[in-house]
Amino acid sequence: MALIAEDASLEEVREVFSHDRFATRSGCRVMEAARGHAVCELDITDDHRNEKGGVMGGAIFTLADLAFAVASNVGESVTVSVSSSIEFMSGARGSRLIATADAEKNGRTLGFYTCLVTDELGTPVARVTQTCMHLNR
Numbered sequence: 176m177a178l179i180a181e182d183a184s185l186e187e188v189r190e191v192f193s194h195d196r197f198a199t200r201s202g203c204r205v206m207e208a209a210r211g212h213a214v215c216e217l218d219i220t221d222d223h224r225n226e227k228g229g230v231m232g233g234a235i236f237t238l239a240d241l242a243f244a245v246a247s248n249v250g251e252s253v254t255v256s257v258s259s260s261i262e263f264m265s266g267a268r269g270s271r272l273i274a275t276a277d278a279e280k281n282g283r284t285l286g287f288y289t290c291l292v293t294d295e296l297g298t299p300v301a302r303v304t305q306t307c308m309h310l311n312r
Contacts, residue, residue, distance in 0.1 A: 181250030188245060198241040201234065202246050205241070210250035211278035216240040218271050219294075229266045230300075234260055239245065239290040239303040242276035247286055247307045257306045264301055269294030276305075284309060 179191055193199055195290040201223075208215035215238055217223070223234040240259065247254045276290040285308055292301040 178251075178253050179208075179249045183208070183249065183298070188249060191248075192241065192245060195206045195241060195244065198237050201237055203238050203241045205245055206273075207248050208245050211246055211281055213242045213245035213249070213274075215245065215274045215276075217269055217274075219267060219269075230272070232261070232263060235263070235272065235292055235301050238272050239276070239292050239301065240305075242274035242290050242303045243288050243303070243307070246276040246278060246288060247281075247305075251281075251286075251309055252312045254307045255310065257285070257308050259303060259305045261301055261303045264299045266298075267294040267300050268298045269296040271295040272300060278283045 185208055189205050192205055203215055203217045206216050217238045219230055223230050225231045249299055252284055272294055274290050274292045276288055279287045288305045290303040293299055
């Protein structure tokens with residue numbers, strides 16, 4: 176049984192993921208949610224910057240991880256992360272990060288996802304590959 180129905184409204188998905196306190200208290204928000212796809216955003220503030228003035232890798236990863244969690248849980252049995260690998264491509268030039276997560280292959284037990292993080296100017300910031308496990312299928 177799915178924790179989040181495939182036909183759940185965006186408001187319903189946001190309510191479920193409002194309990195992901197680290198991400199939501201950091202400013203991450205769900206913008207699109209569907210089975211195997213999600214888009215999340217984060218407005219960059221000084222709290223997200225490192226000592227060099229760039230966006231902290233942890234802030235970028237947190238946003239990507241939330242997008243992955245949404246994409247891999249909508250319309251699925253409870254799904255957990257098995258592994259994640261991030262490649263930082265460029266510093267953000269804009270004021271907002273956008274993470275788009277999509278399923279590459281979603282099998283019976285494992286799912287394989289790619290999440291691309293850009294800024295609102297289209298600058299590629301990071302690419303994250305993620306694997307999940309579907310529980311209780």
